Amino acid sequence: MNSRWSLLFFLAGLLAGFGLRLAAAPLASRSPDILYILADDLGWADVGWHGGRIRTSNLDRLAGEGMILEQFYVQPQCTPTRTALLTGRYPLRVGMHYGVVLPYSEWGLPKDAVTLPELLHRQGYRTGLVGKWHLGHHTPDLLPERRFDHVYGCYKGSLDYFTHEHPKGVPDLHRNGELVKEEGYSTFLFARESARFIASTPADQPFFLYLAFNAPHTPLQAPPEYIAKYRHLSPATRATYAAMVDAMDEAVGTVLGALEKAGRRQRTLILFSSDNGGPAPGEITDNTPLRGEKGMTYEGGIRVPAVAHWPGHIAAGAVSNQLMHAVDILPTLLEVAGAPPRSPAEIDGVSMAPALLAGRAVPRPAIPEISGPENFWNGLRDGEWKLVLPTDRVSPDGASPASRIELDRATDDPSETRDLASAGPARVAAMRAALQVWFDRTVPSQFSLSQARPPQAKGAP
Numbered sequence: 001m002n003s004r005w006s007l008l009f010f011l012a013g014l015l016a017g018f019g020l021r022l023a024a025a026p027l028a029s030r031s032p033d034i035l036y037i038l039a040d041d042l043g044w045a046d047v048g049w050h051g052g053r054i055r056t057s058n059l060d061r062l063a064g065e066g067m068i069l070e071q072f073y074v075q076p077q078c079t080p081t082r083t084a085l086l087t088g089r090y091p092l093r094v095g096m097h098y099g100v101v102l103p104y105s106e107w108g109l110p111k112d113a114v115t116l117p118e119l120l121h122r123q124g125y126r127t128g129l130v131g132k133w134h135l136g137h138h139t140p141d142l143l144p145e146r147r148f149d150h151v152y153g154c155y156k157g158s159l160d161y162f163t164h165e166h167p168k169g170v171p172d173l174h175r176n177g178e179l180v181k182e183e184g185y186s187t188f189l190f191a192r193e194s195a196r197f198i199a200s201t202p203a204d205q206p207f208f209l210y211l212a213f214n215a216p217h218t219p220l221q222a223p224p225e226y227i228a229k230y231r232h233l234s235p236a237t238r239a240t241y242a243a244m245v246d247a248m249d250e251a252v253g254t255v256l257g258a259l260e261k262a263g264r265r266q267r268t269l270i271l272f273s274s275d276n277g278g279p280a281p282g283e284i285t286d287n288t289p290l291r292g293e294k295g296m297t298y299e300g301g302i303r304v305p306a307v308a309h310w311p312g313h314i315a316a317g318a319v320s321n322q323l324m325h326a327v328d329i330l331p332t333l334l335e336v337a338g339a340p341p342r343s344p345a346e347i348d349g350v351s352m353a354p355a356l357l358a359g360r361a362v363p364r365p366a367i368p369e370i371s372g373p374e375n376f377w378n379g380l381r382d383g384e385w386k387l388v389l390p391t392d393r394v395s396p397d398g399a400s401p402a403s404r405i406e407l408d409r410a411t412d413d414p415s416e417t418r419d420l421a422s423a424g425p426a427r428v429a430a431m432r433a434a435l436q437v438w439f440d441r442t443v444p445s446q447f448s449l450s451q452a453r454p455p456q457a458k459g460a461p
Helices: 001-029 057-065 078-087 116-124 186-200 224-228 236-261 324-335 353-358 425-441
Strands: 031-039 066-071 126-134 150-154 207-212 266-272 308-311 318-320 368-370 378-382 385-389 406-409
Touching: 001 116, 031 078, 031 324, 057 126, 057 236, 057 308, 066 425, 078 116, 078 324, 116 207, 116 324, 126 186, 150 186, 186 207, 186 236, 224 236, 266 324, 324 353, 324 406, 368 425, 385 425, 406 425
Parallel strands: 031 207, 031 266, 066 318, 126 150, 126 207
Antiparallel strands: 066 308, 266 308, 368 378, 378 385, 385 406
């Protein structure tokens, strides 16, 4: 009898222990919270880890405690990059590669495009967009509320930081589809809303928060006390821009504090990048040592400061030279979240989870940087090599496009000062042919400068 009871107690204990392990398993394997912070028009050398002269202590802390991504590529303008980030597809495949959504544009992200927040929502994530959308606003089905559970911010670009109007004088601050009027500097409002989103998310539910600052994009505006800190910088545009970056960094600190207060910091994967390179280097931004600026396919237009941070999962103090593009974010986050992967027919990105979590090299197909017609800024990054087709490819008489193409070794010549095209005609031909394959697959863009102004009423002159 004693031996029988001993056996029963042993089995009961074994089952109880097994049950406890089953109960604990979901907690141990729980999907992480995900915070993607996107800056707007941030220069390469305008962060501390690239030797910047602007205070970016909170971002520097993320970089020091996480992994610096030294070869992270985006598109040369914001609407295309946001398309790539949220769909995992090169914007050329959905007609979003050329130009940006203007105030009176009637086009936007195709309604049938499946986005990252929608896929994470299916995994039980609460999803939020705080900040700048800039992927369409003309009809309700183009708005971010169709994609996210919670939305607060602006639909269009170039938001006034104090009046919260776009350049045409129309209010553009919304919460879940409703116009709101709130006092304050938009950078700080976005931080406050992000903190509220974090605090209001149930502890047992993971979240995906896409914090898309409009800073430090024009208009160049900052609170006077922040501008005063950078009086030593010239010209005045540079000083105001520096103040905007400083304020954005402070806002990042507010959000990090909200994660700490909610007890979610350790379980949050944080990614940070700019949406494109800095505009007007020297006058506004600093892209040193990269060549070019926003709008170009030189490194200064498409290679941006980026960081990945996740305590206990991403090695602190690491620096990665893994080639990455914004289209890789969607498959990477799906893998980390335990979501079903998308097929290569559905996306162009490659999961970078092995590179981030284990420091392993990930084979990366060539990256097409197509941002317009063939006589516009385009290029191809293939391993260490970079093919650039600049817009100034015109013949001496200005009558027709010339065939000037530049070949650079981007890994050891980030300034792109040594054009190797004449020394490697075979490589140029192969890369040009590869780029042509992408041109042939390009969906026509709906971008038009005529959409920058209100439509004429019928019968108007």
